[in-house]
Amino acid sequence: xxxxxxxxxxxxxxxxxxxxxxxxxxxxxxxxxxxxxxxxxxxxxxxxxxxxxxxxxxxxxxxxxxxxxxxxxxxxxxxxxxxxxxxxxxxxxxxxxxxxxxxxxxxxxxxxxxxxxxxxxxxxxxxxxxxxxxxxxxxxxxxxxxxxxxxxxxxxxxxxxxxxxxxxxxxxxxxxxxxxxxxxxxxxx
Amino acid sequence: xxxxxxxxxxxxxxxxxxxxxxxxxxxxxxxxxxxxxxxxxxxxxxxxxxxxxxxxxxxxxxxxxxxxxxxxxxxxxxxxxxxxxxxxxxxxxxxxxxxxxxxxxxxxxxxxxxxxxxxxxxxxxxxxxxxxxxxxxxxxxxxxxxxxxxxxxxxxxxxxxxxxxxxxxxxxxxxxxxxxxxxxxxxxxxxxxxxxxxxxxxxxxxxxxxxxxxxxxxxxxxxxxxxxxxxxxxxxxxxxxxxxxxxxxxxxxxxxxxxxxxx
Numbered sequence: 001x002x003x004x005x006x007x008x009x010x011x012x013x014x015x016x017x018x019x020x021x022x023x024x025x026x027x028x029x030x031x032x033x034x035x036x037x038x039x040x041x042x043x044x045x046x047x048x049x050x051x052x053x054x055x056x057x058x059x060x061x062x063x064x065x066x067x068x069x070x071x072x073x074x075x076x077x078x079x080x081x082x083x084x085x086x087x088x089x090x091x092x093x094x095x096x097x098x099x100x101x102x103x104x105x106x107x108x109x110x111x112x113x114x115x116x117x118x119x120x121x122x123x124x125x126x127x128x129x130x131x132x133x134x135x136x137x138x139x140x141x142x143x144x145x146x147x148x149x150x151x152x153x154x155x156x157x158x159x160x161x162x163x164x165x166x167x168x169x170x171x172x173x174x175x176x177x178x179x180x181x182x183x184x185x186x187x188x189x
Numbered sequence: 190x191x192x193x194x195x196x197x198x199x200x201x202x203x204x205x206x207x208x209x210x211x212x213x214x215x216x217x218x219x220x221x222x223x224x225x226x227x228x229x230x231x232x233x234x235x236x237x238x239x240x241x242x243x244x245x246x247x248x249x250x251x252x253x254x255x256x257x258x259x260x261x262x263x264x265x266x267x268x269x270x271x272x273x274x275x276x277x278x279x280x281x282x283x284x285x286x287x288x289x290x291x292x293x294x295x296x297x298x299x300x301x302x303x304x305x306x307x308x309x310x311x312x313x314x315x316x317x318x319x320x321x322x323x324x325x326x327x328x329x330x331x332x333x334x335x336x337x338x339x340x341x342x343x344x345x346x347x348x349x350x351x352x353x354x355x356x357x358x359x360x361x362x363x364x365x366x367x368x369x370x371x372x373x374x375x376x377x378x379x380x381x382x383x384x385x386x387x388x389x390x391x392x393x394x395x396x397x398x399x400x401x402x403x404x405x406x407x408x409x410x411x412x413x414x415x416x417x418x419x420x421x422x423x424x425x426x427x428x429x430x431x432x433x434x435x436x437x438x439x440x441x442x443x444x445x446x447x448x449x450x451x452x
Contacts, residue, residue: 021222028218037209050217058224119209122202141199142206169195172202176193 013073016064024061031074032057035081041126041138042085056084082143086153089135125175133168140165403430422447 009030015023036053043049059080067076126134135154139145140161145153147161154161193201399405403423414420418441424433433447 024225025218028221032213032217033210036211036213037206040209040211041206049211050213053213054217054220054224057221061221061225119205122205123209126202137202142203169198173193173198176198 009074010072013064013067016061019061027060028057031077035077038078038081039085040123041142042082042089042135044127044131048088052081052084052088055088056081059084082139085138086135089131090155092131121179125172125179128175129168129171133164133171136161136164137168137172401425401430418443 009027012023012027012030016027032053035056036049039049039052039056040046043052056077060077063080067073126137129137132154136150139150139153140147147158147165150156150161151158156164399408401423403425406421407419407423410419410421414436416436418434418436420436421432422434423430424444424447432444434443435441
């Protein structure tokens with residue numbers, strides 16, 4: 001599967017543009033697990049992550065005609081997933097107006113993890129962040145957005161983006177230390 | 190780890206999540222296909238626009254309905270219709286009634302306010318001609334206030350109306366294209382006025398008496414507005430020409446000098 005993945009994704013582009021259900025399903029099967037991994041970082045739990053995945057893929061198939069070919073098709077799909085996550089975050093902010101500060105929750109063991117323990121641990125750390133901190137950290141540290149772009153996307157100031165990133169990093173470092181400490185009995189700080 | 194820099198932290202997370210994959214549930218694809226089958230967002234903006242557009246059109250239509258001119262003013266032809274100052278018609282003018290459709294708000298007010306005078310009968314004659322000859326007549330004679338007529342004047346009127354009805358019948362059928370017979374300029378109003386010894390207009394309203402801009406305006410207005418109180422009147426005094434009267438139907442303003450002159 002890995003050998004021909006890239007070629008296969010590109011090959012499915014034309015079929016998806018024509019709205020062929022078979023091409024759409026093949027594209028989904030090729031990219032769904034990776035895209036769900038992206039959504040899992042943004043969502044507060046697995047269920048919200050799957051919602052983002054479904055909404056994202058519907059958008060991909062509806063807007064595939066707008067893909068101009070500047071960049072990879074997979075990269076374009078990934079950006080749609082990130083934008084879907086941002087929309088979900090903004091909608092939740094408007095509706096719930098809830099700020100869940102760094103509460104410690106015991107995350108349920110993931111049943112679908114395929115790539116190792118550490119990624120799962122880091123995921124738990126990220127989910128312990130509040131929604132805003134998690135969003136800013138994901139966009140800056142992993143997606144590579146600038147503070148200006150983050151401010152525009154989230155409707156906040158650049159200063160708020162910087163301060164939230166700083167706070168998120170501090171919390172993650174602190175938790176990493178505690179996590180490492182719990183794993184290695186002879187850890188020396 | 191304690192001294193991990195921000196950059197190292199970012200790199201750690203980026204690397205670990207770079208190949209992170211999670212298998213979605215079986216229901217996920219079914220939900221996606223269901224989402225593709227029911228596109229409803231496109232209808233929403235259209236649905237909102239329909240009542241908005243309809244309301245806008247209704248408001249436009251209502252505005253047009255109330256603001257439209259209720260009569261046509263032409264500068265030529267016997268089928269010219271004089272407007273707001275139309276005088277009341279005695280009930281005997283049955284010929285006229287048939288051709289009238291309706292009266293504008295302004296004309297109703299003007300008709301109610303205008304006090305009948307014998308001299309103004311000539312304008313009724315002309316308007317009656319117009320009503321018979323032109324399809325665009327807009328007066329309801331039964332709603333007009335009756336004028337105090339001398340019996341002789343009524344007889345004159347009746348004869349004139351009949352005579353003109355006969356005369357103008359061909360021109361009515363020809364429509365707006367006026368024959369030589371039915372092409373009097375507005376100046377004919379003045380002619381008929383003088384013929385019937387009618388309304389005494391200021392001297393300056395005759396063509397020969399125009400000396401100032403105010404006189405010119407008065408002349409033009411007199412050809413169009415046949416009410417006693419004109420839409421706008423200018424008078425000359427020692428200081429020059431100034432407005433001595435305004436009549437907008439619902440609002441009438443006259444300077445003291447003008448009032449004294451008229452009374």
